[in-house]
Amino acid sequence: MSSPRIISLLKGKCPKCETGDVFKTKGNLFLFQMPVMNETCPHCAHKFEREPGFFWGAMYVSYALAVAEMVSVFVAWSVLLPDAAYDYKIIVLFISVLVLLIFPNFRLSRIIWMYFFTKKEA
Template sequence: MFGKGSKLYSILFLKCPRCHEGEFLEANPYKLSNFNKVKERCPKCNLKYSIEPSFYYGSMYVSYGVGVAVAVAVYMLTLIFGVDLSILGLFGLIVGVLVLAMPWIAAISKSIWANFFFQYDKEIAEKVK
């Protein structure tokens, strides 16, 4: 389910959508000097990550959905653990978590967007190992 060959593997580990071997980003999402900069090509299989100029603008829509999911998860966790917060306190907690998770959310969103357009290729993956 999470192994190589699944889209979830590529998304969660920020790997190339085609070979699942090469890195997708230039650096860690939290390295703010290279904030979520996608590599031009996969270092292993040479896949060009950007189909057209401004290709990753579409990931903003995905980012919105992931952000809403994180906010709902924070709210549900406060309910599950019985954390008693006022509305303002809950709002502050959700905003704080979203601000801290922003680099990760942006990186995951770009990876999800790329996985809509590129498919895993087992033959290429075997060649680049």
């Protein structure tokens, strides 16, 4: 019994076999280390970048994730601090959250993009 596809996606598993890891390293913002992706799945050898420029499309997903995060921050701000003014502090908070989530967004957007276009192996 395999886990649901959404769980494999969130765990960063290959879209084809849902076993191998897509990323070698998760990256570390504080050490300026970018996440490193495997070219092929270490389990089933599925090629992740199916054509040159394939991951350009992941930018749309990344944008959607960032908007969702900003809406979440805005709602949390409004609920937790109902009397606070909407001044520069919320902008600083938006930017801080975006910077902290750069690498999770980078990884998740590429993985979501691959899951759009890859069927699970039967």
